[in-house]
Amino acid sequence: MSGAYTGTTRLARLALRRDRVQLPVWILSTVALGAFASSAIDTQYPTEADRVAVLRVAVDTPGLLMFRAAPTGTSDGQMTVFGILAFLALMAGFMSTLAVIRHTRQNEETGRAEMIGATAVGRHASLTAALVVVVGANIALAALIGLTLAGGGEPVAGSFAAGAGVGAAGTSFAAIAAVVAQLTQGARAANGLAAAAVGTGYLIRGLADAFGEVHLDGYTMSSAWPSWLSPIGWTMQVRPFAGDRWWVLALPLAFLGIMTAVAFALTARRDVGMGLFPDRPGPARASSALLSPLGLAWRLQRGTVLGWAVTIAAFGLLVGSIANAVKDQLATNENVTGTLDDLAGGGGHEVMDTFFAAMMATIGMLVAGFLVQALLRVRAEETSGRAEAVLATATGRLTWLGSHVVVATAGAVGMLGLAAVSIGLVYGASVDDLAGQTGHLAGTASLQLPAVLTLAGLAMALFGLVPRIAVGLTWFGFALSFVLGPYGSLFGVPEAVREISPFSHIPAVPADATAAPIVVMSAVALALGGAGLILFRRRNLVS
Template sequence: MTAFTGTARLTRLALRRDRVQLPIWILSGVALLAATVSSTNQRYPSDADRIEVLRTAVDSPTLLMFRAAPTGSSTGTMAMFQILAFLAVVAGLMSTLAVVRHTRQNEETGRAEMLGATVVGRHAILTAALIVTVIANAVLSVLLGFTLVGNGEPASGSFAAAAAVGATGIAFAAIAAIAAQITQTSRAANGIAAAAIGAAYVVRGAGDALGEVQANGYTMVSAWPSWLSPIGWATEVRPFAGDRWLVLALPLALFAAGTGIAFALTVRRDSGVGMIPARPGPTRAAPRLLGPLGLAWRLQRGTLYGWAVTITLTGLTVGSLGNSLTGDNALPEGAANTINSLSGGDDGNLIDSLNTAMMGFMGMMAAGYAVQALLRLRSEEAGGPAEAVLATATGRSRWLGAHLTIAVAGALALLLLAGVSMGLVYGLSGDDLGGELAKLTGAALVQLPPALILAGFAVAAFGLLPRLTIGLAWAALAVSLILGQLGELFELPQVVRDLSPFSHVPALPAGELTVTPLVALAAIALTLGAVGMALFRRRDLAL
């Protein structure tokens, strides 16, 4: 028997386990690309239209942070400017979640120990996870390439873009493989991998924002920080603008090096234990841990801190635009219309429209935190701690209610941070600090009801379909993002965009405050949460 014995069978097992999750990830990425290309063709039919928008983009560091450095004015390069970095994030998340699911999570749940008792080599489980991830990224790349070719784009640029996305995905798979060896829980491993993706996106954004504008006035060469990021490597391939295939050697080298490190670590630790062992706690628990609310806070605080840093930095970045979109730096009409379409505002103030559009994304971030916090319920139930807690005098409603309270309070705190950080920086650039703080904080808080609907949906899924909770909750968040925040750009019918709770929020500060939709959204969120709690009280615990 060798260290890789049993890899083929474990690969088939992993593919069977992921027969639903991976196709959803892949088809979502393909659909997003198809919608982006279609929207680009409709919104910017001529080269002049695209150049007008790109001339604005190169003067807006915030737009470059969220998009990428523009490399040309063709339909293909315009689509890559809008979506390539985001597709790299999608591939990274798909890959890291898959690797952790088939490695660290298997050890955490005891499946790895059962497999290890059979004729299975030391490296077989990790190898099977990486093989499945590479296959998924290969399929994603092929479908992305054919999607671009089917929309009339050159084959070379199409498959260069597709390969860049797939290569980024497997590069992050190697990072997740290392994280799975270092940590002792799948939650921590996923956290490290997600932090790596977020850091790569920010570093890439900094490189693009600091890039050099070319003589034509609408294309850029990214600064050196982009070369420090796997997502930056994807954009540096420059699909449809040179197709630099050699750049793909960088993510492939990272994959090879990361895989080698992960294999080396597997032989230096025991199964079920990470390289960094869990620290023993104090001999006596703090009084606050005697109740379910204190325990929930102890379990959730790290997640909240991470989201708080992210949303604060985002708010400071957006707020730093200040008055840069007025006077000599005013946006052309086409770009202004794009921002106004994202915001849904009607007051004609471009800065308010930009702030409104960004508040929608802040709301999605708060919803992301709430969903992640509530999914702790499922991991506690499947992993066993919930059974031990519920065997005490703690009732099911108190236990679930404690986690729900932390999730709601955390979402509220994150939105307050978003409003205050944006209002503080923008207000300091003008003459009305107090007014801008109040206006932008209020605009942030109206995003709370739709965020709570997604939280309520997660609770309802946990009560009704516990084994599908994780997939359903994240799918609902993704659908809300695409339909609510990007539906206008993709020119989706209004009836489709209305499926997202964020489509019903008053467009503050660009629009008028209306209380009725907020009350209705809050009522729906409360109903979903109550239904989920009632269902949980009436079902058995599910592994």
């Protein structure tokens, strides 16, 4: 290569070297999730009547379609697509955006790009290398999903169409991340914008499926037109096992080409280390709150806290608004009620208790995602050198790290409360029991806290023990808890394996709560968090 692309091959090899752990973990986790879901279909829905029954409920329940997809039939492959394909595309999107930002904007923020740029490296080499690696990772992901589904007995064409759809979604979001990386000056802001794009794509797909057209048979449907506006919608429009529309893949390929050209054009118009939207200068004098480590931690975390809080509140309002619409359907269908009962932790409770407990389990995982992201911010502060500057003052290590823990934990507690209030306000008003429903939901939300804090303790322990790989291992632990915890039964995970996840030990409703699991998880969270603080105090800062 020459000119603007000189050095692309070597930079791609460097990126692969850096991602030798993270990308395989993402790929294998996504493939394993799809394999679990596919293998569980016969156990969940053993007869044609069972499948038709659950799909009839789904097409009449927008809330379920938001989390699943528009059903296309009752074969094993079609039920797998209905149950898990959109979520696999979501995982591919997060894998791709994080990798592209890591090898472009993060390299500029840390100064690595400037050092590399001082050698014989072309202007577009870094971005090209990042895209080559991420596109290659998505091709590998698509192939493995296809091989796994085909190996499980599914039709070969449909299996590889499903894999190609997932890989195409990941590639499309990689292209979006390539453009986003040119806009902001910080990697955190770029990751936030890219993550918002992935979430928006999933939401658009969900709304398009929820308000699609039901066919005459009463249990299959076609997505509404907004599905064509989302990369995850394109994945579903391929319709694996229901026609295998390979031509749809031309859309993500064209999108990749257009967005890559835009990213290259933007790269040529800015300086290394700068974004097209420069950071706004702060006030000439800092507020007195920044004189304390706690005030600084809040200043650094407030954008993350507010962004996640809005997401949680919106999700809660959605759940509250659909509660009455699904009440009658759930009360008359044992298949869906049983599935929700599994998500809620079992117990055979009143139908709405089961529904809200299942939704709160999902909210608990979202809050855990916020807490992990907030706590891992300390690793970014350490690698950037900002932590060293703070610790050079009279601020102690435990005070600095503890401040971030306090802000993140308080944010998690507040978000669980916000979820209870947002659901309770809407549903409580509809049943004329505002205070009672809000109080009950607050109790249900509080049950998620010990499991959420256990993941927080894991993040702190890994940060203190293995800081260089703490980010990847922590997110892997989060994904594993998600797969094995509230959704483990949907993916056919054995009960003994599900016990690994702290979310598998949460009682369904406050009335079922016993002290033992709550005390044990709280003790584990405190032990892991304390170990992380001690280990961080004893080790050197690692850039």
